[in-house]
Structures are given as C-alpha cells and as structure tokens.
Amino acid sequence: MSAHPTPEVDIVVVGSGPNGLAAAVTLARAGLSVEVLESQPTIGGGARTLDLGLASGIVHDLCSAVHPLALASPFFAAFDVRARGVRTVAPEASYAQPLDEEPAAIAWHDVARTADGLGADGRAWLALLGTLSRHQDLVVELALGDKRSLPAALRTPRTLAAAPLFGALVAMQGTPAWNLPFRTERARALLGGVAAHAIGTMPSPALAATSGLLGTIAHGIGWPVPVGGSQSLVDALVTDLEAHGGRLRTDHHVHSWRDVPAARAVLLDTPACAAADILGSRLPARLERALRRFPHGNAAAKVDFVLSGPVPWRDAEVGRAGTQHLGGTRAQMAQAEAEVAAGRFPQRPMTLVSDPSVADPSRRAGGQRPLWAYAHVPAGDPTDPTERVTAQIERFAPGFRDVVVASRGIPAARMVEHNPALIGGDIAMGRVSMAGMIARPTAHWDPYRLGETSWYLCSQATPPGPGVHGMSGWHAARRVLAREFGIEEMPDLSPAVRSAGDD
Structure with missing residues (x-):
C-alpha cells in the first residue's frame, strides 16, 4: 500500500x-x-x-528538561547542535540523592570526586562507573542501537572489554542481587535513583540498563541543560x-x-x-x-513551580546538582514503585526534580526561577500531584513551601492535553x-x-x-x-x- x-x-x-x-x-x-x-x-x-x-519572564520545559542523551546520541552528534549555536551547560554535579538519615550522595561530573565522597564504596564506583565512562561511546551505542544490528564499537578491541562490564551491571542491578557490589546505602541509592528515569518495578533489567547508560554519561559528557530551555x-x-x-x-x-x-x-x-x-x-x-x-506503562505527573530563591536543601551540596532524585533509600524507592505498579498513588512518590537555573542563570527573572518536577504515579491517575510532590521536596528541603511563588500541577490523566502521545501520562510510549x-x-x-x-x-x-x-x-x-x-x-x-x- x-x-x-x-x-x-x-x-x-x-x-x-x-x-x-x-x-x-x-x-x-x-x-x-x-x-x-x-x-x-x-x-x-x-x-x-x-x-x-505563572510568572513574568519565567519559561518552563514542558516535558524534558535535562538532556544527557541529546549530546551523547549518534544522531545529535552527527547533527552537531553546538556548532549550530545551541549552548549547553553541564552542572558540576550531574545528580544528587538526598537521604533522611545520613548525608546525601552526590554524582559529580568528576568520577574521582564522586568516589571520594562514597567512602568504602569509592573503589567499587570507580571500577564500575569510572570504567564505563571511559567507554561512553560503546555504552551509548549498545543502549541506543536499533536492537537489530551489531554495534560498530563492539568490533574495536579497545572497547570490547567494556561490553561485559555493562552486561554485568544490568545483570546485578536488575535482579535481587542489586545491592552488589556496593556495601553502603549511599552508593546503592545513588545508582538506584538513576534507574528511576524509567518507570517500573525495582529491581528490573530495563531500569538497570537505564541506570547504567545515564550513570555512565553523568561522568562522561555530564547531564547538560540547553541554555534557554x-x-x-x-x-x-x-x-x-x-x-x-x-x-x-x-x-x-x-x-x-x-x-x-x-x-x-x-x-x-x-x-x-x-x-x-x-x-x-x-x-x-x-x-x-x-x-x-x-502495553502502556505507568505514568508521570508533572508540577511546574516558580520559586523566589533556590530550593533550601538540608544538605547544601544537593543544590549544586542539576537533577535531584527524591526517593530516599533503595528500599523506599522500590516500595514507592511497587505501589504505582499496584495502581496506588504513593504518599511519597518517586520524584525527579531539576532547577535549570543552577547551570543556566539566564532562566531566572526578577529574582525568580522555574523548578521542574515529575512524580511516578499509576497510568491515568486523575490526582493533582502538587501537594505530594511539594511534601516530597519539603522532606529533603525544609522550608521549601516558603519559596514557592506559584505552581501548576498536571495529573497523569491530563498529560495528553499538551501532548497527545502521552496517553495516561505514559512518557515512554x-x-x-x-x-x-x-x-x-x-x-x-x-x-x-x-x-x-x-x-x-x-x-x-x-x-x-x-x-x-x-x-x-x-x-x-x-x-x-x-x-x-x-x-x-x-x-x-x-x-x-x-x-x-x-x-
């Protein structure tokens, strides 16, 4: 036809x-x-x-805000957005994982600095994420290929050794053995939070592959934001x-x-x-x-905030990251995702947050700034996520409510109104x-x-x-x-x- x-x-x-x-x-x-x-x-x-x-001079990223793949993907590399005048800025810390009972874990762009902050798990982090970040091109090609062709990078002896390591990461992090090879909750939660860029039960191989890809890029090119949005x-x-x-x-x-x-x-x-x-x-x-x-997957519900100042994170270093993963420990994140899978909106949903002005001050206007937040919820859920997302941020940033000037929540059921592709709030199609x-x-x-x-x-x-x-x-x-x-x-x-x- x-x-x-x-x-x-x-x-x-x-x-x-x-x-x-x-x-x-x-x-x-x-x-x-x-x-x-x-x-x-x-x-x-x-x-x-x-x-x-919501506020004069403040613009918001409607769906995606932080773009680790936009510079790493072979298509965008060939298209060369930087040569076309698109300015991107990678913050000094790609992402952060605040915790309730101990200091936050920070994934700095510099992998050695990250390892230094993870104490007993520093060497394991370097052996895993440090090695993979040196072979970022292979990891990207494995993850972003058509799943029908042999990646060209696999034909290169220099990078061939990294492929089994990526496979081992997926095998470990995607099964009940997912706490290996780390001994501390901080390192485990730091990598687990990256997996939550996909929506699904934890642990699972697909979410483990997500954490491996994005964790690798975090220490490679970093997680950049495009200047201006x-x-x-x-x-x-x-x-x-x-x-x-x-x-x-x-x-x-x-x-x-x-x-x-x-x-x-x-x-x-x-x-x-x-x-x-x-x-x-x-x-x-x-x-x-x-x-x-x-099958459609479960959903994201969105909240756009306007703030009068930076988020008052309990651990100030969290604010130096471009993205925050708000879920607590691995067990707490897994519990929240299990509730979503069971069709319940968690009281403490897995929440991803980004203040683009941390890396791009041009996003601020009149002393105010935008804040982007997604919460994982059941597909088609009609609940306005604003209160639960606000409470989840306040959990790690006491006083957050005091800096909120305006907000707009979009339930999963209404995400389709601004993008017909997001059926039921399924951002992964x-x-x-x-x-x-x-x-x-x-x-x-x-x-x-x-x-x-x-x-x-x-x-x-x-x-x-x-x-x-x-x-x-x-x-x-x-x-x-x-x-x-x-x-x-x-x-x-x-x-x-x-x-x-x-x-």
Missing part, C-alpha cells in the same frame, strides 16, 4: 517530537521533499519550552529542516490516513496504538492487533521492560515498517525506546531511504553541508 495514490510530497512526518524531527531532517538532507504535521499549536512535542503564565534543540532542528526545503504545519490533527497529504512514504511519531487507529484495516489484522496490544526494549512494538526484524506498506513508525514506541535522542527517527529514516527511495548511504547532517539554495 502506498502512502497515497498521487504523491504531493516525498515524505510526510506526523508528529514533531525529537524523533519526528530527526527523521524529517535526515530525509530532507537526502534531497527529499518533507512535510511535518503537528496537532499542537507549537512544534517540539516533549522538548518544548513555554511561558505557562529544551526548545533550543527543537529550534535548531526546525531551522535546518526549513533550510533544506521542509515544511511544518501546526494545528493539523491526524485521526486517520485520510488526514495525511499524498506522499511516497509516511512516518508516524506517535504511540503504537495511534498508528493502528490511523491505518486501521489497511494494516494486516495480526499487526493491527499487536500494535493495539503493545510503552511499558519499560527488557523484552519491550527489543520487541518494541513487535518482535519483527524491522520494527519500524508497518506491514507491507510505505508507512513507518518512528517514535519512542520503537527501538531504542524513550529519551530525547532522535535515534528512533534516525533508524526509521535509514530504512525509508533504502526501501522507498533506493538510497543506501545516509546523508551528512553536519552544519557544514549547505542547502542548495545557499549558492
């Missing part, structure tokens, strides 16, 4: 999140005509920065797309294939079930059922499990192509899964170029390559 009987453009991309834009840019760079359709009034999906009207990444992609002839349409809702202009190929930056809704009976019945059955990272959304050898059609899925519902990395879009674009247009070589994405109209 072709995308439409009489093509108007070569490519239509439905959805303007980072993956949709990554695909669009790649295909436009290959010389194809591209049109991007977005249902919202603004472009960017989960990487938008908007004025929410996540929107700067989107703007760089849009600028390049338009320079190569691409067009964007906002407020364009796609409910079925009839809402898509004629094109030689269509890419959907949507959840798997939305792809089934759009194509319906045009898909093989077995594939349509599989897309509809691809599908349950996070090890099998689900590979067979995502199906176990087919080509998980991007939708049956025997010229339609493709390019969202987080395909490998490698969640994150602002653009890799799902890039992997899908490679297949579109080869199958639909006979182009085997991927285009150069570097800013040095000019568009035809520049001459």
Whole structure:
C-alpha cells in the first residue's frame, strides 16, 4: 500500500517530537521533499519550552528538561547542535540523592570526586562507573542501537572489554542481587535513583540498563541543560529542516490516513496504538492487533513551580546538582514503585526534580526561577500531584513551601492535553521492560515498517525506546531511504553541508 495514490510530497512526518524531527531532517538532507504535521499549536512535542503564565519572564520545559542523551546520541552528534549555536551547560554535579538519615550522595561530573565522597564504596564506583565512562561511546551505542544490528564499537578491541562490564551491571542491578557490589546505602541509592528515569518495578533489567547508560554519561559528557530551555534543540532542528526545503504545519490533527497529504512514504511519531487507529484495516489484522496490544506503562505527573530563591536543601551540596532524585533509600524507592505498579498513588512518590537555573542563570527573572518536577504515579491517575510532590521536596528541603511563588500541577490523566502521545501520562510510549526494549512494538526484524506498506513508525514506541535522542527517527529514516527511495548511504547532517539554495 502506498502512502497515497498521487504523491504531493516525498515524505510526510506526523508528529514533531525529537524523533519526528530527526527523521524529517535526515530525509530532507537526502534531497527529499518533507512535510511535518503537528496537532499542537507549537512544534517540539516533549522538548518544548513555554511561558505557562505563572510568572513574568519565567519559561518552563514542558516535558524534558535535562538532556544527557541529546549530546551523547549518534544522531545529535552527527547533527552537531553546538556548532549550530545551541549552548549547553553541564552542572558540576550531574545528580544528587538526598537521604533522611545520613548525608546525601552526590554524582559529580568528576568520577574521582564522586568516589571520594562514597567512602568504602569509592573503589567499587570507580571500577564500575569510572570504567564505563571511559567507554561512553560503546555504552551509548549498545543502549541506543536499533536492537537489530551489531554495534560498530563492539568490533574495536579497545572497547570490547567494556561490553561485559555493562552486561554485568544490568545483570546485578536488575535482579535481587542489586545491592552488589556496593556495601553502603549511599552508593546503592545513588545508582538506584538513576534507574528511576524509567518507570517500573525495582529491581528490573530495563531500569538497570537505564541506570547504567545515564550513570555512565553523568561522568562522561555530564547531564547538560540547553541554555534557554529544551526548545533550543527543537529550534535548531526546525531551522535546518526549513533550510533544506521542509515544511511544518501546526494545528493539523491526524485521526486517520485520510488526514495525511499524498506522499511516497509516511512516518508516524506517535504511540503504537495511534498508528493502528490511523491505518486501521489497511494494516494486516495480526499487526493491527499487536500494535493495539503493545502495553502502556505507568505514568508521570508533572508540577511546574516558580520559586523566589533556590530550593533550601538540608544538605547544601544537593543544590549544586542539576537533577535531584527524591526517593530516599533503595528500599523506599522500590516500595514507592511497587505501589504505582499496584495502581496506588504513593504518599511519597518517586520524584525527579531539576532547577535549570543552577547551570543556566539566564532562566531566572526578577529574582525568580522555574523548578521542574515529575512524580511516578499509576497510568491515568486523575490526582493533582502538587501537594505530594511539594511534601516530597519539603522532606529533603525544609522550608521549601516558603519559596514557592506559584505552581501548576498536571495529573497523569491530563498529560495528553499538551501532548497527545502521552496517553495516561505514559512518557515512554510503552511499558519499560527488557523484552519491550527489543520487541518494541513487535518482535519483527524491522520494527519500524508497518506491514507491507510505505508507512513507518518512528517514535519512542520503537527501538531504542524513550529519551530525547532522535535515534528512533534516525533508524526509521535509514530504512525509508533504502526501501522507498533506493538510497543506501545516509546523508551528512553536519552544519557544514549547505542547502542548495545557499549558492
């Protein structure tokens, strides 16, 4: 089935999140005509920065705020956002794990400094995270590949030894043996908190892989924030797309294939079930059922704060980190996630917090600053998270309520209102499990192509899964170029390559 009987453009991309834009840019760079359709009034999906009207001059990152993958991913490395004027700043501490009964554990950008602060577990941290951070490229390629190809880094003897170490981390941290090789609660909690960037029961292999990837990057390039907000990444992609002839349409809702202009190929930056809704009976019945059955995961509920000053952390060093993981000990985090899995909103939910102005003072205005917070909750939960998130921050930062000027809570059930992809608040577009990272959304050898059609899925519902990395879009674009247009070589994405109209 072709995308439409009489093509108007070569490519239509439905959805303007980072993956949709990554695909669009790649295909436009290959010389194809591209049109991007977005249902919202603004472009960017989960990487938008908007004025929410909470305070004059304060803007908020609507979904993602801190971007360890945006500089580490092969797509963004090839695209080279820094050379395009996107400024990023990595704070001196990537993340922090405050505790109730003892000093906080801090993951400094400098791995040796981190190890020094972990006492008896310093050597173990260096042996594990220090070694992996020296082979960051391999870890990233293992985690962000299409799960169908052998990573090129595995063919290099220098990096080959790091692969078993990453596998050992996943094996240990993803099973009841997850306290190995650490002896102290501080080190265990420090690594456990990173796993909570995915939503799922603890321990589990998928969450362990998350902690291994993000923990490695924390001591590699660090966890940077884009100066001015996540929107700067989107703007760089849009600028390049338009320079190569691409067009964007906002407020364009796609409910079925009839809402898509004629094109030689269509890419959907949507959840798997939305792809089934759009194509319906045009898909093989077995594939349509599989897309509809691809399970959604549990959810995030969001709170945006405006503060009159910095968060008054009990342990002042916590405030030097760009991200805080608020869950307490490993046992406490595991308990909170178990409650979510059982369909209950925890009294003390696992909460991720970031004050972007710690690294980027330009985000402050009139003595005020934004604060970003996510809490893990059951899918579709209608509860306003503001009070429980506030209490969880106050737990580790007494007096926090006194610096809150304004806030806006978004229940999981309403996350879809600002991003239709976040069904029930599922920010990962599908349950996070090890099998689900590979067979995502199906176990087919080509998980991007939708049956025997010229339609493709390019969202987080395909490998490698969640994150602002653009890799799902890039992997899908490679297949579109080869199958639909006979182009085997991927285009150069570097800013040095000019568009035809520049001459």
